[in-house]
Amino acid sequence: MPDMNAPYTSTRYRPRKKDLHVTYEHYYRVDLFTSTLDKQLEELNSRFNEHSMELLSLSCSLVAKEINVDQICLLVEKYYPEDFTEQEIIQLRYQLELFNVERTKNTILSGISTISELCKSLVETQKRETYYLVDRVVRLILTLPVSTATTERGFSAMKIFKNRLRNKMSDDYLANSLVVYIEKEISETFDSEAIIDDFKDLKGRRAVL
Known part of the structure; x- marks a missing residue:
């Protein structure tokens, strides 16, 4: 452990005259701590409006x-x-x-x-x-954490669905696809045959589904 009262010398660049008065304690407590705290505050401010x-x-x-x-x-x-x-x-x-x-x-x-x-x-x-x-x-x-997590999952899923090759997808189709993708646990319980039968009963069709 370095002597906290000793002058701090940087290994990246040649120290200037005013840097000779900076101690290790000042560097860690002021320079390093303040810059780290500023970055964390900036990240929190960008994440929470x-x-x-x-x-x-x-x-x-x-x-x-x-x-x-x-x-x-x-x-x-x-x-x-x-x-x-x-x-x-x-x-x-x-x-x-x-x-x-x-x-x-x-x-x-x-x-x-x-x-x-x-x-x-x-x-x-x-x-x-x-x-x-x-x-x-x-x-x-x-309900706030749940709604926040759902929103974040929605944006993540949207990046998967609406990419460069599918950028002309309609809003309704995109919304329906996102619901099925996000709620995987619920959609996996659906019976495909029952969905086909319901779609078939919507109107008469020439071909058999």
């Missing part, structure tokens, strides 16, 4: 020690307008305030740290029906 970050913050808010009721209601109203009516959002605010108080008294609910544990705890403590709107928010958040 503002929409995803706000939904992740919603997930974290529900398992925080003290729930931010206003923030959760604003995000629910913004991203789930079709799942909650205006009256339900008002009721959600009251349920979150009551749930915030009850968490401090319930040992099971106070020990949760993830959104999946919160979903299980609501069922185990039989609070799912009492806080049914909170449970709905939790279940909507839990």
